[in-house]
Amino acid sequence: MNIPANKKTPFFKSWTNVYLFVIAFLLLVILFLFLFTQYYK
Amino acid sequence: MSGVDWIVLCCTLLFIILYGIWKSRGTKNIEGYLLADRQLPWYHVGLSVMATQASAITFLSAPGQGYSDGLRFVQFYFGLPLAMVVLCITFIPIFNKLNVYTAYEFLEKRFDNKTRSLTAFLFLLQRGLSTGITIYAPAIILSTILEIDIFYTVIANGVLVIIYTVYGGTKAVSYTQMLQMSIIFGGLFLAAFMVIHLLPENVSLSDALHIAGKMNKLNAIETSFDLNNRYNIWSGIIGGFFLQLSYFGTDQSQVGRYLTGKSVRQSRLGLVMNGLIKIPMQFFILLIGVLVFSFYQFHQPPIFFNKVETQRLESSIYKEEFKLLENSYKVAHVQKQEEVNKLVNALHTKNENDISAARLNVQKADAKSNAIKKEVAQLMEKNNSKADTNDTNYIFLTFVTEQLPIGVVGILIAIIFLASMGSTASGLNSLASTTVVDFYKRIFNKTGDEKKYLNASRWATLIWGVFCIVVALYASKLGNLIEAVNILGSLFYGTILGVFLVAFYMKKINGTAVFIAALIAEMFVVYSWLNNLTAFLWLNVIGCILVMVFSFFIQSIYNKMKVVK
Numbered sequence: 201m202n203i204p205a206n207k208k209t210p211f212f213k214s215w216t217n218v219y220l221f222v223i224a225f226l227l228l229v230i231l232f233l234f235l236f237t238q239y240y241k
Numbered sequence: 242m243s244g245v246d247w248i249v250l251c252c253t254l255l256f257i258i259l260y261g262i263w264k265s266r267g268t269k270n271i272e273g274y275l276l277a278d279r280q281l282p283w284y285h286v287g288l289s290v291m292a293t294q295a296s297a298i299t300f301l302s303a304p305g306q307g308y309s310d311g312l313r314f315v316q317f318y319f320g321l322p323l324a325m326v327v328l329c330i331t332f333i334p335i336f337n338k339l340n341v342y343t344a345y346e347f348l349e350k351r352f353d354n355k356t357r358s359l360t361a362f363l364f365l366l367q368r369g370l371s372t373g374i375t376i377y378a379p380a381i382i383l384s385t386i387l388e389i390d391i392f393y394t395v396i397a398n399g400v401l402v403i404i405y406t407v408y409g410g411t412k413a414v415s416y417t418q419m420l421q422m423s424i425i426f427g428g429l430f431l432a433a434f435m436v437i438h439l440l441p442e443n444v445s446l447s448d449a450l451h452i453a454g455k456m457n458k459l460n461a462i463e464t465s466f467d468l469n470n471r472y473n474i475w476s477g478i479i480g481g482f483f484l485q486l487s488y489f490g491t492d493q494s495q496v497g498r499y500l501t502g503k504s505v506r507q508s509r510l511g512l513v514m515n516g517l518i519k520i521p522m523q524f525f526i527l528l529i530g531v532l533v534f535s536f537y538q539f540h541q542p543p544i545f546f547n548k549v550e551t552q553r554l555e556s557s558i559y560k561e562e563f564k565l566l567e568n569s570y571k572v573a574h575v576q577k578q579e580e581v582n583k584l585v586n587a588l589h590t591k592n593e594n595d596i597s598a599a600r601l602n603v604q605k606a607d608a609k610s611n612a613i614k615k616e617v618a619q620l621m622e623k624n625n626s627k628a629d630t631n632d633t634n635y636i637f638l639t640f641v642t643e644q645l646p647i648g649v650v651g652i653l654i655a656i657i658f659l660a661s662m663g664s665t666a667s668g669l670n671s672l673a674s675t676t677v678v679d680f681y682k683r684i685f686n687k688t689g690d691e692k693k694y695l696n697a698s699r700w701a702t703l704i705w706g707v708f709c710i711v712v713a714l715y716a717s718k719l720g721n722l723i724e725a726v727n728i729l730g731s732l733f734y735g736t737i738l739g740v741f742l743v744a745f746y747m748k749k750i751n752g753t754a755v756f757i758a759a760l761i762a763e764m765f766v767v768y769s770w771l772n773n774l775t776a777f778l779w780l781n782v783i784g785c786i787l788v789m790v791f792s793f794f795i796q797s798i799y800n801k802m803k804v805v806k
Contacts, residue, residue: 215329215330215509218509218513219326219329219330222322222325222326222513222516222517223322223323223326225322225517226319226322226323226516226520229520229521230319230462230474233312233315233461233462233524234461234462236459236461237312237454237459237460237461237462239454240450240451240453240454240455240459241454241455241459
């Protein structure tokens with residue numbers, strides 16, 4: 201029996217994933233800036 | 242500025258203009274002229290969008306703001322990536338599907354003529370004046386720093402932009418913006434490298450950041466919620482989101498950039514790129530200002546960075562008082578420098594008690610210097626009630642021209658011109674698009690051929706260019722015009738965004754309901770502003786939400802009245 205290979209869609213093929221990536225990136229930048237502020241305080 | 246710097250500056254500007262003209266040759270129709278045949282790839286769209294937003298004031302004012310106010314301005318951009326996501330999901334597909342040239346064209350298809358004409362007219366009014374200011378604001382600073390008459394800096398800036406924008410339209414604007422942004426990025430890295438290089442030998446980058454941090458300049462995040470505090474994380478995310486959404490979604494100078502994308506995908510990718518790069522870029526520019534601040538802890542800074550104002554004081558009846566203040570400032574700086582050196586030593590020994598003690602002393606010494614600066618500002622006002630007592634915009638260029646080596650100065654002055662040219666070019670191009678598409682083509686010449694519309698677009702660009710130069714030349718005589726234009730923008734953006742959001746998401750609301758709602762909401766916004774009820778970023782939120790709520794109620798009442806009849 202031929203079992204079809206488990207095809208994976210590349211992460212950035214979906215626009216939803218792209219948008220989630222942008223939001224996650226924003227949160228990471230805010231976290232970085234927060235830690236940066238605290239470290240040099 | 243040396244001869245070599247002038248050569249670098251002139252060659253850079255000439256190269257940009259020739260490149261723009263060469264890249265845009267052969268434009269034959271209005272779609273090519275206004276939308277670059279909708280053939281541009283995502284990185285063009287992204288860089289063009291960034292160059293449009295980043296005017297010369299961004300590169301003059303932001304490092305100065307970093308110097309005097311620290312990093313907190315970066316929070317202003319927190320709403321931008323979220324706005325980009327909404328634009329990608331809603332605005333881009335709809336504008337592309339309807340094949341529009343301008344954002345206001347969409348409003349006629351969705352509502353009616355009057356809504357389109359009103360928003361297009363408000364745009365022309367606001368953008369026409371603000372593009373004039375985009376030319377004027379850097380011109381006044383460059384004329385002070387380079388010691389040449391403002392007439393020449395305005396004319397140089399305005400005429401250079403008109404040449405390639407009239408000839409090549411959007412294609413010339415977009416290609417030159419891509420090159421301008423590359424030079425600007427290169428110039429900024431060079432500036433950052435030079436500041437670090439100029440720090441004393443025993444002071445590392447980390448020490449410089451620690452010094453700035455201990456003097457409260459690395460305040461990138463403020464979590465306290467205060468409606469009257471202009472920059473905190475909440476006003477940045479919520480207010481910034483609405484402001485950026487209205488700017489990118491309803492201002493033709495931006496809409497015209499991403500409509501040039503080859504496809505919906507390319508336009509979206511361009512905006513995603515902008516969403517990812519903008520905050521780090523702004524952080525980097527502010528950080529350069531913070532490093533300049535650290536540099537001036539070891540070198541005597543001018544008591545006031547705007548030379549014109551200090552020269553006025555030197556030749557006034559207050560010159561003796563000013564001299565005394567200058568001497569006290571020098572003494573205060575020497576004392577501060579001693580305290581800063583103690584702080585550096587404490588940082589090297591990593592002794593927390595010593596660091597805390599040194600930090601307190603540095604802050605005290607800094608407060609003393611700032612108090613003297615305040616006295617100087619008061620003296621300036623006493624001498625001339627119209628004196629410009631804010632020297633933030635002059636800090637970075639003073640540092641560049643006085644501290645950096647020959648050649649580098651030319652490059653950095655060139656990036657100020659380039660940034661101004663990029664945003665001015667987009668402004669002129671969008672003014673021409675709206676004039677031709679929303680008024681000329683619809684009202685004055687409905688059946689013209691492509692050549693006529695192309696010629697009309699070129700004439701419109703030229704006329705708006707001359708108008709903006711005239712605004713720039715008279716701006717200095719009109720005093721508060723800059724403030725007026727900024728307020729005009731923030732007063733209307735929220736309401737216009739509300740109209741667009743109703744168009745997109747509230748399908749059952751018609752043109753008359755949204756038109757009345759917009760007028761009522763605008764009155765509320767103006768009332769809030771007149772009574773200082775909130776910081777200006779929140780006006781965008783108020784305007785937008787009120788339009789949506791009022792439209793809903795007016796439509797409901799209208800529907801009920803129809804049923805009763």
